[in-house]
Amino acid sequence: MKFLMLVVAGGAEPGEADQPGYTIEEWLDETERRGVRLEGDRLLGVGDATTVRESGRLVTDGPFADTKEWIAGYDVLDCADMDEAIEIASKHPVARVGAIEVRPFWSG
Amino acid sequence: MTGRDAVGEAFRAEWGRIVATLIRLTGDWDLAEECAQDAFAQALVRWPADGVPERPGAWLTTTARNRALDRMRRRAAEAARLRSIAPTVSEEAPAPAGWEEDPVPDDRLRLMFTCCHPALPMEARVALTLRTLAGLTTTEIARAFLVPEPAMAQRLVRAKRKIRNARIPYRVPPAHLLPERTSSVLGVLYLMFNEGYSASAGADLIRRSLCAEAIRLARVLVDLMPDEPEARGLLALMLLHDARRPARLDPGGDLVLLENQDRARWDHAEIEEGVRLVAASPGRGPYRIQAAIAACHDTAPTAADTDWPTIAALYGELARLVPSPVVELNRAVAVAMADGPAAGLVLVEGLAGRLDGYHLLPATRADLLRRLGRTDEAARAYREALELAPTDAERRFLAGRLSDIERAG
Numbered sequence: 001m002k003f004l005m006l007v008v009a010g011g012a013e014p015g016e017a018d019q020p021g022y023t024i025e026e027w028l029d030e031t032e033r034r035g036v037r038l039e040g041d042r043l044l045g046v047g048d049a050t051t052v053r054e055s056g057r058l059v060t061d062g063p064f065a066d067t068k069e070w071i072a073g074y075d076v077l078d079c080a081d082m083d084e085a086i087e088i089a090s091k092h093p094v095a096r097v098g099a100i101e102v103r104p105f106w107s108g
Numbered sequence: 109m110t111g112r113d114a115v116g117e118a119f120r121a122e123w124g125r126i127v128a129t130l131i132r133l134t135g136d137w138d139l140a141e142e143c144a145q146d147a148f149a150q151a152l153v154r155w156p157a158d159g160v161p162e163r164p165g166a167w168l169t170t171t172a173r174n175r176a177l178d179r180m181r182r183r184a185a186e187a188a189r190l191r192s193i194a195p196t197v198s199e200e201a202p203a204p205a206g207w208e209e210d211p212v213p214d215d216r217l218r219l220m221f222t223c224c225h226p227a228l229p230m231e232a233r234v235a236l237t238l239r240t241l242a243g244l245t246t247t248e249i250a251r252a253f254l255v256p257e258p259a260m261a262q263r264l265v266r267a268k269r270k271i272r273n274a275r276i277p278y279r280v281p282p283a284h285l286l287p288e289r290t291s292s293v294l295g296v297l298y299l300m301f302n303e304g305y306s307a308s309a310g311a312d313l314i315r316r317s318l319c320a321e322a323i324r325l326a327r328v329l330v331d332l333m334p335d336e337p338e339a340r341g342l343l344a345l346m347l348l349h350d351a352r353r354p355a356r357l358d359p360g361g362d363l364v365l366l367e368n369q370d371r372a373r374w375d376h377a378e379i380e381e382g383v384r385l386v387a388a389s390p391g392r393g394p395y396r397i398q399a400a401i402a403a404c405h406d407t408a409p410t411a412a413d414t415d416w417p418t419i420a421a422l423y424g425e426l427a428r429l430v431p432s433p434v435v436e437l438n439r440a441v442a443v444a445m446a447d448g449p450a451a452g453l454v455l456v457e458g459l460a461g462r463l464d465g466y467h468l469l470p471a472t473r474a475d476l477l478r479r480l481g482r483t484d485e486a487a488r489a490y491r492e493a494l495e496l497a498p499t500d501a502e503r504r505f506l507a508g509r510l511s512d513i514e515r516a517g
Contacts, residue, residue, distance in 0.1 A: 001275050081277040082227055083285065104274045 002038070002105040003085040009072035009098040022091045025044050031077075036088055040075030069098065111156030118164040119148055123243035124328070125165065126172050128215035131240075132279060133207055134176050137268045141240065143179070147172035167435075169212050177203055216241060217332040218280050220325075224293040225276045226313035232267035233296045235304075239264055242321045244314075252315045253303065274359050293329065294395065296343050297322050301346045305353070337391025341399050348402035351378035362501040367411035379406045397426045416446035431464040441472060449479040467496035471506060483513050 022030070031037035049063040063070055072094065078086040082104075089100040109117070109120035124146060161167035162289035201430045223236040235253070244252070270276065281289045304318030326343040333339050352469040355369040383406070384400045401422045409412040423439035436459055444452020453476045456469070463469040474489035490510040497503045 048348075081275040082225075083277055085280065086227070 001081065001108055002076060004102070004103045004105065005040070005075040005077055005085075005089055005092070006071050006101040007042075007073040007075070007098070008069050009094060010067075010069040019096045021096050022093055024093050027092050028071060030091070031075075031088060036079050036084070038076040038078050041071065042073040043071065044095065046070045060082050065096045072098070109160070111160060112152065114155055114160040114164060115148060115151045118151065118168060119243060120324075122165045122168050122240035123148075124216050124219065126169050127240050127243075128219035129169060129212050130172055130176055131219060132215045133173065133204075134180060135278070137240070137271070138461075139176060139179065143172045143176040144168075146175050151392075153273065166211075173207060174457075177207065187308075193422060203508055208349040214332065216328060218278055220293050220329065220332075221280055221289055222271065222276060222278050224289070224296045225271070226289070226292055227274060227276055227286065228267050228270060228301070229263075230296075232263050233292070234300055235260060235263055236267050237296055237325065238300070238321060241325060244321070248314050251312050252318055254315075258290050280300060290333070290338070294338055297326050297329070298346070298395075300325075300344060301349075305349060319346070319353070322346060323350060325493045338393040338395045340385050340389040341391060341393055341396030344382045344399035345395050345402055347378045347382035347385070349400055351382065351406060366405060371410070374406065379403075392425070394426060394430050396498060397422050397429070401426075414445070416442055420446045435468075437463065437469060437472060444479075449476040452476050453480065465496060467493045467498065467502065470496065472497050474506075474509070478509070478513055483516070486513055 019070075028037075040074050046063045049061070051060050051062060051064045052058070053060075075092075077085055077088055079088065085102050085104075089095060092100055094100060126144045126147065127140050130143055131137055134140055150171055151164075151168060155161070155164075155399040219240060220237065221241060224233045228236070231253070234248050238252070239246065240247050246261050246264060247257055249264075253260065255263075271278075280286075298317050301322035304316055304320075304322065307315040307318070310427045323346050325344065326339065326346060329336075329339045330343050351374050352366070352369060354375065355371070355373040356364060358364050382399065383403050386396065386403050389396050389399075401419050404419050404422070405417050420439060420442035423435060423442050427435045427439055436455065440452045440455035440459070443455055453473070456473050456476060459469060469492035474486045474493055477483075477486035477489055487510060490506055490513070493502055494506045494510065498505055
């Protein structure tokens with residue numbers, strides 16, 4: 001079952017980043033060893049984002065939602081179930097300072 | 109007992125177990141509910157005529173299981189016809205593995221954990237638990253939570269869809285997830301209980317029955333997780349609070365303070381059971397500690413006999429475990445009772461700024477100042493509390509206290 005992991009940065013209070021946990025290298029090692037990560041990447045900053053809304057023929061600069069949290073990257077996971085996806089997401093270093101949104105794929 | 113009564117009793121005892129088993133067998137939550145319903149409908153026809161079967165639960169499970177098998181075979185045959193190939197699933201095809209087990213294992217624990225999965229919204233966890241495990245109808249759950257029925261139906265549909273789409277597993281979680289997930293199950297049952305407990309005397313009966321449902325489900329949980337001390341602690345806590353329900357409201361529907369309640373009207377069988385559970389529970393978790401506090405209140409013959417030093421110590425323990433200003437406030441009240449209002453007031457003053465907008469902070473301060481004879485300050489605190497109090501009953505109580513000290517002063 002495929003899940004999209006949206007890596008959401010921002011919104012952290014100073015000091016929260018000090019909690020112990022995986023580094024990104026350790027996370028990548030483990031997901032590779034377990035074969036649960038199909039692909040993923042970091043994205044350039046929201047300064048380079050463009051939003052297109054064809055309904056209103058609108059092209060605007062910036063991300064679709066203007067909040068203090070933004071999508072900083074994504075990963076595509078292939079997990080047995082939601083519990084495994086949550087476990088992988090919870091180990092991602094950004095989970096300690098931001099948030100990870102886990103979304104199942106439409107086609108399973 | 110008539111056949112009809114027997115069906116009613118079997119419904120309360122067996123519904124959750126049958127639904128849980130059918131979900132495991134079919135993986136289809138709606139089919140499971142429908143087939144369980146069918147089985148009870150059949151029992152309503154058959155039992156009054158043919159007599160109640162020796163093992164009603166087994167009869168119902170078998171009936172529901174056969175109905176599900178039947179419908180799945182028909183579904184498969186239809187799908188095959190749609191694909192224009194000869195039906196490969198005949199009426200006589202053997203049941204899939206796991207269907208013919210006898211006795212049927214108890215699947216209610218995995219159902220509880222799945223209903224209370226943290227990926228589901230809290231309201232959906234409660235609704236799903238009441239629907240699948242307690243057998244309440246959507247109409248009843250909607251009435252119990254004071255939401256329109258279509259909204260509640262939608263909530264249940266969405267939750268079941270998320271379980272399917274996001275592949276929320278149907279299982280008792282593995283050991284490393286168990287503590288977190290268990291606390292979600294306990295939290296759902298406690299929320300269910302508190303909804304019923306906060307219902308006013310005039311409220312719909314179904315709303316008040318949430319207490320009984322929560323207690324019943326907690327008993328199931330204690331049976332299924334005998335080594336989980338917090339399950340016992342929660343059951344004890346709920347029993348010890350439920351015991352006071354008959355004396356909690358006056359005929360006008362106003363809350364009666366614990367110290368003014370008629371203790372003869374408390375449910376002493378529930379108190380006895382709650383106290384026994386507290387004594388038998390080895391844990392020192394938050395529910396167990398709160399149950400121990402409730403037991404101190406419930407076993408005091410009069411309000412004046414209350415063992416306040418023990419209660420103050422228990423609140424101290426609770427505050428270390430779950431640091432919260434509300435717990436600190438309760439500790440302050442207990443300390444004031446044990447060591448005098450001045451000692452309590454010191455703790456209450458320490459909470460300034462941490463409970464903004466919570467009427468019980470100025471209300472408690474007002475009460476302690478009144479007992480210390482500092483009436484001007486007490487009056488100011490009562491007025492502050494009056495502005496924040498959320499219910500008419502509480503405003504009436506605070507206004508009464510305020511006019512008492514104004515008259516005296």
